[in-house]
Amino acid sequence: MNDSKLGNVGNNACDYFSLAQPSVQALHPYLPGKPIEELQRELGLSNIIKLASNENPLGLSEKVIQAIQSALKEGARYPDGNGYVLKQALLDFYARKNQVFDLNQLTLGNGSNDVLELIARAFVGSSDEVIFSEYAFAVYSIVTQAVGAKAVEVPAKDWGHDLVAISQSLTSKTKLIFLANPNNPTGTAFSNSDFISFMDAVPSNVLVVLDEAYGEYIKEDTFPDGLSLLANYPNLIISRTFSKAWGLASMRVGYAISSPVIADLLNRVRQPFNVNLFALVGAAAVLNDSDYLEKGVGLNSKGLKQLEDGLGALGLSFIPSKGNFIAFNVYPESANNKKAYTGMDIYQLLLQEGVIVRPLVNYKMPDFLRVSIGLPEENQRFLSSLESVIKSLN
Numbered sequence: 001m002n003d004s005k006l007g008n009v010g011n012n013a014c015d016y017f018s019l020a021q022p023s024v025q026a027l028h029p030y031l032p033g034k035p036i037e038e039l040q041r042e043l044g045l046s047n048i049i050k051l052a053s054n055e056n057p058l059g060l061s062e063k064v065i066q067a068i069q070s071a072l073k074e075g076a077r078y079p080d081g082n083g084y085v086l087k088q089a090l091l092d093f094y095a096r097k098n099q100v101f102d103l104n105q106l107t108l109g110n111g112s113n114d115v116l117e118l119i120a121r122a123f124v125g126s127s128d129e130v131i132f133s134e135y136a137f138a139v140y141s142i143v144t145q146a147v148g149a150k151a152v153e154v155p156a157k158d159w160g161h162d163l164v165a166i167s168q169s170l171t172s173k174t175k176l177i178f179l180a181n182p183n184n185p186t187g188t189a190f191s192n193s194d195f196i197s198f199m200d201a202v203p204s205n206v207l208v209v210l211d212e213a214y215g216e217y218i219k220e221d222t223f224p225d226g227l228s229l230l231a232n233y234p235n236l237i238i239s240r241t242f243s244k245a246w247g248l249a250s251m252r253v254g255y256a257i258s259s260p261v262i263a264d265l266l267n268r269v270r271q272p273f274n275v276n277l278f279a280l281v282g283a284a285a286v287l288n289d290s291d292y293l294e295k296g297v298g299l300n301s302k303g304l305k306q307l308e309d310g311l312g313a314l315g316l317s318f319i320p321s322k323g324n325f326i327a328f329n330v331y332p333e334s335a336n337n338k339k340a341y342t343g344m345d346i347y348q349l350l351l352q353e354g355v356i357v358r359p360l361v362n363y364k365m366p367d368f369l370r371v372s373i374g375l376p377e378e379n380q381r382f383l384s385s386l387e388s389v390i391k392s393l394n
């Protein structure tokens, strides 16, 4: 027995680790991006830039700051457990784009990760199977294992979801399929027509979660817009977040849009006050700040181009991305000392330069790093640091 797993109370020692559900014992915890303060403490550096968690480089919208400031005086009270004001703001926001649905189709979450977990807890049992793609967002496997279900990982195609292979992996035990479009960390996206063929192939008693955390960054209508397909596919659950394009990552707020019966079930397992007051008012406020969204999306497409050009100039290949981040291979195509170092080594060397990116070892992509699109000067600083780090090794 491992000593660190012993809980000692007087003479009674117990291996509490072994008390946990086997699927929980086998869980690999989510590895978040390194916080700026942590690197500051470790290296005593100032002027650190974080391009590790796909946050919005613009910072909070002014409208959010004002809304939260005026809500502060209500902070001693519980928030509205039904999140009425935010739900109504969401209906209004989508109605302006002619996308109409009902209040009772919404489930609010403490981040969309919360929503993903609610879905697993409401629907998935230990004899069920949950399907997702190789290289898919890590939270899918965590919430699947946390409820003791069998995770079925389908090999990726060109780093992206192979929807045909996924539909061929269905068994009588399949309860749920998680899809991310665009996917994190690869940035890949599938087309609307491929998605419709996929939905037509999936029986209606299998739930499909379409995670559109980066949906706001996609402008082309050749990609699916989950909401517009909901009426045709009642087994579809759309998940969206305020953490990325809306710039509210620290607030923790996301939502699902689904059929009313699914929303009712998700709301039954939800914690009564899972979204706090400041998240509720901040999210409602930013939905009225279309300038903020537009500015961020515009900045993102320019920054993506800047990074693609910069990586290309360093001879590094990357996976074309539809999100606000890009995964790149750390070995220059011309390098003759291939495999002399790993993505993790480059990550560590970039930390020394005060630049935080994301290693992808836990996605089984050890040769890759993921960098979030920052402000133009942050992108430039990342590229310069990367250039000197790579040059020092080749």
Ligand SMILES: *Cc1c(COP(=O)(O)O)cnc(C)c1O
Binding pocket: 054, 110, 111, 112, 113, 114, 137, 180, 183, 184, 211, 213, 240, 241, 242, 243, 244, 249, 252, 253, 254
């Ligand atoms: C960032 C991200 C989320 C959002 O997580 P929140 O809990 O809403 O902050 C969801 N799905 C994917 C694929 C992501 O990359």
